Amino acid sequence: MSLSAWLRRRRRSAPAPASAAGADGELLRERQRIYQNLHDDLGAKLLDLVYGAETPAQADRAREALQILRDVVSQSARAAGPLPELLDTIRAELAQRLGALDVALDWQQQSPLPAVALDQARVLHLSRIVREAVSNALRHGRTRALRVRVSELAGELVLEITDYGVYDPQGIGAGQGTVGMRERAAELQGDIQWDEATQGGTKVLLRFPLTT
Template sequence: MTVAPREDWRRPGPTAEQRRNDLWIGLGMTGLALVSLTLARSTGAFLLGPPPSGPEQLFWTVAVTLPLIWRRRWPTATVLVVAVAFIAAQARSAPESQFSSWALFCALYTVGAWGQDRQLSRRLRIGVIATMFAWLGIYYAVMIDHIPATAFADAVGPVPPVLAAMVNGVLLNVLVFGFAYFFGETAWVAARREHELRAQAEDLRRSQAEARERAVLGERVRIARELHDVVAHHVSVMGVQASACRRVFDRDPGKARTALTAIEQSARTAVDELRRMLGVLRTSAGTDAAPPVAGGVERIDELVARARAAGLTATLGVYGDPVALPDSVSQTAYRVTQEAVTNTLKHADAALLDVRLRYLAREVEVDVTDDGRGGGRAGTVGLGLIGMRERVTAHDGDLEAGPRTGGGWRVRARFPLAASADPPVGSQREPSDDPRVAAGTEPSA
């Protein structure tokens, strides 16, 4: 929910209950004004001069107070009607003034609190107040010559009595109209702030719901990625080894036995990793449980060894001065290598696999190539490639995956390292039949 600018916001109209309340308020104010008129007529307190006829007195009393029944539905029209009727009633010397003054106060307050157009509301209130003071000035100018000489016979103060009466009347009107304006503006601001709080609360609830949905989706993606990494690799290796076992089962029982042993080991490893991951998923939300520990770059040699056991000619080379990598980077490098090796076993029909781990000046790179059929994978984007790209992007790295010039497939991932790298942790080179790799000189890809 977008909160409108303060001056553009329009307060919603009154509810049905509020309109019913206004009806009772208007009728109650009219009834009290009629009681006040009766009392004023009974005491003969005609402060504004000789009053008009009785029916006209009733008319002006009702005309000033009864429009309050529409005060929140049509605040602008109400204040105009009340103000005009109030001045007309005083001009006609209607004796009821107490509740008529309160009706004018209520109408001014309402147009400030409920007026839809703020500029019009301010101008209207200022105009009505200015008109009232103009009328007060006219009243004083007309009545000053009709004040009896004995009206202030008992006056003893230092201020001239006529001036004191005028100042007192002006101060009283300033207070009444000032409070009506202030309270109306305050009520509108309070309604505006309540609206903003409701809008912010709604935005917060929506944001929390979206955050929960994103968290659930992110967790599902993470689980799917972990399941793919754990299951796909080991099952692919098991499939290759089972195929090899079937082919040599009759003529070379020793190799078949070796393949079956490798299948058994891969199955146990896959089950162990699945149990670790499922154990975390079963852990209650209030328990601080460590996530399943994935392999790091130190276990890449195991991937190469499994590929070699599956029948590939697999080599591993480590180049540069190895440094201590953050756990997340090390695990991601391992997962990318694992997925690349798995794809080679599943799709490539390759004979050679070359895995290289390079420690460069400001980044670490894993490079997996094979001599298999690259074209079979060029047009597809599977979950494995998506998972690799998500993992690498999470570390601000770059991923390249595609066919090589001259045949085969390459997966290369680069991860940026901090400017201040940790001291070398020692070489992790895998012995290889290639003398260039064993010597630390990188052969051309």
């Protein structure tokens, strides 16, 4: 049974609250408690895997899973936040992740960017697209450097992630990861494309409107 279905079943079996707002609040609090317990238990085991990994690649996969878990936990309580702060968080995460693998990060960001507030869902979609693009560059492109360009054009966020590894057009779109990236781009009401970079490797280009 999925987590959402389990929560709905518990909600139906619980005594009826005084108001719909009370029901929603109780469901949210219960979801947060479950997520926090997952983080405490599963997160500790993933952290053990990070520090006990035999290779940097194994440690990176465990670290990626731990970050996904943290995303789920934080999304349950996260309020809408401005775009520049979100990008600062993504940049810091990438710098730490790539630094542990001795991969250079070249982050190029337009200044200033509009301080548009992104809701929880869009924050999660954008973060997961970036993380999956980086994972593909590390695992399949075998890159030793990564360039990220962020800009705003005609009300759209334009995010370009370029590696200097191996470009494999046959592999694009075949895996669950790239399918998920397309689905998340659609949820952002945007578009995502993969092309060969000028100096080799793969360029991922994401565009989506900052206001909906």
